[in-house]
Amino acid sequence: MNKLSTRQTILIYLALGVVLIVFLMPIYLIASSSLKPSPIMFQKPPAFLFAPTFEHYQDLFAMRPFGKFILNSLIVALGSTAFSLTIGSLAAYAISRIRHKRMNDVAFWILSMRMFPPIAVVVPYYIIFKTAGLLDTPLALIIVYSTANIPLTVWLMKGFFDEVPIALEEAAAVDGYGLLETFLRVTLPLAAPGLAVSAVFCFIFSWNEFLFALMLTGSEAQTATVAVMSFWSSDAVQWGRIMAGSFIILIPGVIFVLTCQRWLVRGLTMGSVK
Amino acid sequence: MTFARTIALSGALAAGIAGAASAEKQFEGVELKMLAIGDTSVTRLAPIVGEFEEMTGAKVQIDMFPYPGLIDKIVIEASANNPSYQLMWVDSPWVGVLGESGALEDLTDWVKRDAEEIHLDDIIPIQLQENTWQGRLLAFPASGMIWHVNYRKDLFENPDEMAAFKEKYGYDLAPAQTWDQFIDIAEFFTRKAGDTLAGKTLEKDFYGNAQAYSRVAGAITHDFFPIMRSFGGQYWDDETGLCAIDREPGVKAAEVMKELVAYNPPDYLGLMWDIRTGYMERGEVAQSGYWSVRTVRLTNPEEAVLPTIGEAGYAASPTGDGNPADTMTGALSFGINSKASDREKEAAWAFIKWGTSRDMMRRFAEAGSGVSQFHKSILSDPDLQQKYPYYKVLLETQDRAQRRIFHPFYADVEEIFGVELNKYMAGETASAQEALTNGCTKINTRLKVFPLDMRQRWIADVPAAIFD
Numbered sequence: 001m002n003k004l005s006t007r008q009t010i011l012i013y014l015a016l017g018v019v020l021i022v023f024l025m026p027i028y029l030i031a032s033s034s035l036k037p038s039p040i041m042f043q044k045p046p047a048f049l050f051a052p053t054f055e056h057y058q059d060l061f062a063m064r065p066f067g068k069f070i071l072n073s074l075i076v077a078l079g080s081t082a083f084s085l086t087i088g089s090l091a092a093y094a095i096s097r098i099r100h101k102r103m104n105d106v107a108f109w110i111l112s113m114r115m116f117p118p119i120a121v122v123v124p125y126y127i128i129f130k131t132a133g134l135l136d137t138p139l140a141l142i143i144v145y146s147t148a149n150i151p152l153t154v155w156l157m158k159g160f161f162d163e164v165p166i167a168l169e170e171a172a173a174v175d176g177y178g179l180l181e182t183f184l185r186v187t188l189p190l191a192a193p194g195l196a197v198s199a200v201f202c203f204i205f206s207w208n209e210f211l212f213a214l215m216l217t218g219s220e221a222q223t224a225t226v227a228v229m230s231f232w233s234s235d236a237v238q239w240g241r242i243m244a245g246s247f248i249i250l251i252p253g254v255i256f257v258l259t260c261q262r263w264l265v266r267g268l269t270m271g272s273v274k
Numbered sequence: 275m276t277f278a279r280t281i282a283l284s285g286a287l288a289a290g291i292a293g294a295a296s297a298e299k300q301f302e303g304v305e306l307k308m309l310a311i312g313d314t315s316v317t318r319l320a321p322i323v324g325e326f327e328e329m330t331g332a333k334v335q336i337d338m339f340p341y342p343g344l345i346d347k348i349v350i351e352a353s354a355n356n357p358s359y360q361l362m363w364v365d366s367p368w369v370g371v372l373g374e375s376g377a378l379e380d381l382t383d384w385v386k387r388d389a390e391e392i393h394l395d396d397i398i399p400i401q402l403q404e405n406t407w408q409g410r411l412l413a414f415p416a417s418g419m420i421w422h423v424n425y426r427k428d429l430f431e432n433p434d435e436m437a438a439f440k441e442k443y444g445y446d447l448a449p450a451q452t453w454d455q456f457i458d459i460a461e462f463f464t465r466k467a468g469d470t471l472a473g474k475t476l477e478k479d480f481y482g483n484a485q486a487y488s489r490v491a492g493a494i495t496h497d498f499f500p501i502m503r504s505f506g507g508q509y510w511d512d513e514t515g516l517c518a519i520d521r522e523p524g525v526k527a528a529e530v531m532k533e534l535v536a537y538n539p540p541d542y543l544g545l546m547w548d549i550r551t552g553y554m555e556r557g558e559v560a561q562s563g564y565w566s567v568r569t570v571r572l573t574n575p576e577e578a579v580l581p582t583i584g585e586a587g588y589a590a591s592p593t594g595d596g597n598p599a600d601t602m603t604g605a606l607s608f609g610i611n612s613k614a615s616d617r618e619k620e621a622a623w624a625f626i627k628w629g630t631s632r633d634m635m636r637r638f639a640e641a642g643s644g645v646s647q648f649h650k651s652i653l654s655d656p657d658l659q660q661k662y663p664y665y666k667v668l669l670e671t672q673d674r675a676q677r678r679i680f681h682p683f684y685a686d687v688e689e690i691f692g693v694e695l696n697k698y699m700a701g702e703t704a705s706a707q708e709a710l711t712n713g714c715t716k717i718n719t720r721l722k723v724f725p726l727d728m729r730q731r732w733i734a735d736v737p738a739a740i741f742d
Binding site: 038039040041042043044045063064122123126127130135136211214215218219222226229230231232233234235236237238239 | 313359549553
């Protein structure tokens with residue numbers, strides 16, 4: 001490959017700079033608005049230099065038990081992710097390995113679970129969880145989110161398991177491994193990038209979800225997304241508090257994605273080239 | 275308020291609480307949960323609900339949720355027996371939807387029974403009617419709103435500006451009585467950076483007016499409907515129950531808003547709620563009409579810049595011909611879940627009485643909680659009028675105030691006309707008539723599938739039976 005000229009290098013860095021600005025601008029706006037005093041929040045032109053205030057962060061925790069709501073979000077997102085990966089990867093492995101003429105139909109049926117509009121099932125969910133005494137509990141949200149996350153995991157993981165050569169499993173069988181042992185010690189580690197990708201998608205969906213969290217929780221299991229939006233009232237939209245909460249909400253997602261990053265890049269490109 | 279009066283009031287409250295506590299605690303063991311939002315009608319009450327428990331034995335927990343989606347949560351809550359929430363926060367336009375779904379308990383008999391205790395004759399009638407559906411009172415006001423105009427009193431009273439205005443327009447500069455005057459004032463005060471305003475050189479552009487033109491959440495309709503009502507407009511045709519917004523008063527109102535575009539900030543198409551009121555609060559516009567729930571900020575330097583650079587004035591919303599005409603009111607209220615048990619309902623009603631009582635409202639007002647009031651005696655109190663100068667306007671305008679839209683299709687109306695009016699203001703639709711006709715056509719398409727008698731019932735503003 002030819003070495004890039006100085007002009008090309010400058011152009012590439014300029015293009016990268018533009019892309020970075022486009023992607024980082026919303027985060028900058030969230031962060032700066034969260035530190036901006038209310039009276040100048042929507043000043044035109046925007047105030048880039050101002051004395052920062054932490055009043056919105058203080059209000060966020062003073063006016064709502066926001067720490068508890070963050071914890072609820074973590075429990076729900078991690079719980080649903082773990083459950084979906086466990087069930088989804090086992091199901092995907094079965095679909096990948098079992099040879100049956102209807103197996104594709106089964107896979108499609110699982111995927112179809114994601115196709116219904118959420119609003120259509122809110123009331124049935126509400127009644128079911130109310131009857132079961134699970135309303136306003138993290139478990140209710142873990143179950144609901146898992147119904148969306150498991151199909152996604154199944155389809156993602158099936159592709160990764162298909163890539164793992166059967167010969168490796170046959171060799172493991174020769175060495176005395178049982179089915180579960182082969183899955184856990186041979187196949188699953190080789191599909192680790194797929195697990196990382198699935199985990200990121202499951203976590204982000206569960207972490208950001210709003211509708212079910214709004215309808216199925218009260219003060220006990222309320223998640224951070226609902227709590228942040230609760231500063232949208234009839235007489236005002238408390239943008240400072242919403243921005244402060246949004247900035248806090250960004251952090252765990254970023255940490256989770258960075259943690260999975262090592263496997264993520266490989267997982268997103270795996271199988272793209274034969 | 276004088277110190278002595280504070281002591282006296284505190285003593286009275288304490289005596290009342292102690293007296294009640296010494297008696298049998300009527301609702302010992304009852305637990306109430308309130309489905310609410312985080313607006314001032316709730317946030318001021320939430321920290322002191324322990325006082326109610328102390329007094330009655332009933333424990334109250336207030337859960338705050340976002341305004342968008344809350345009405346759906348209320349409807350779902352009321353669909354289940356043994357509900358999680360017994361108390362509901364209600365925005366008055368919701369009574370049609372909630373009334374048709376049977377979500378809320380009828381409070382009429384309780385209000386009549388306890389008329390003396392709740393000082394029924396001291397409550398502005400329209401605030402009660404706001405919460406009425408088919409003659410049934412479904413919620414009780416906790417905060418009353420009126421649509422009125424805020425203006426830069428310091429600029430309106432500046433001798434140089436007064437003289438210049440008189441010279442240009444031939445009449446005295448004062449809060450507008452008519453929409454033509456409102457447009458004149460907006461034009462007069464619209465200045466560029468470098469121009470002079472009240473003897474000072476402007477560092478940035480100054481605008482004559484700030485109205486909401488955003489289609490988001492139907493914000494533009496909140497500004498449009500009061501103007502339409504002031505021209506004598508109605509939402510619905512009495513005979514057919516179909517949309518009447520595209521008639522002459524509606525067209526006039528849309529044209530007034532269109533004329534005002536030139537004197538608004540350049541981001542007018544995105545202005546909604548506090549983005550719009552922010553211009554007034556920062557003192558960057560000469561006048562702006564909006565709901566009174568935000569007005570109190572204009573006197574608080576912690577929430578607004580204006581008190582540090584000028585002074586706010588308050589006036590009734592202008593009318594078509596300058597004579598008093600209908601304006602728009604609204605109520606933020608508390609209701610009771612119809613599926614709650616009888617004991618829970620009684621306790622919930624006791625809570626509503628306590629949380630919206632005249633004494634409580636006065637306590638909030640004196641503590642500085644800027645909430646729109648709905649008791650005549652509070653709004654007419656000289657001490658409170660001095661503290662909250664806009665109370666006088668609130669009191670005087672409510673005599674001719676009309677209800678907000680309360681139709682079960684209110685959300686459709688706000689959404690559809692939000693888009694159509696926004697497109698007209700943006701120049702995407704040629705005329706006001708075309709924009710409004712488009713809106714009515716879309717609404718009517720949805721309404722025509724319902725029988726005539728049902729459509730007529732939905733628009734009937736039957737007085738609450740408490741006024742018998």
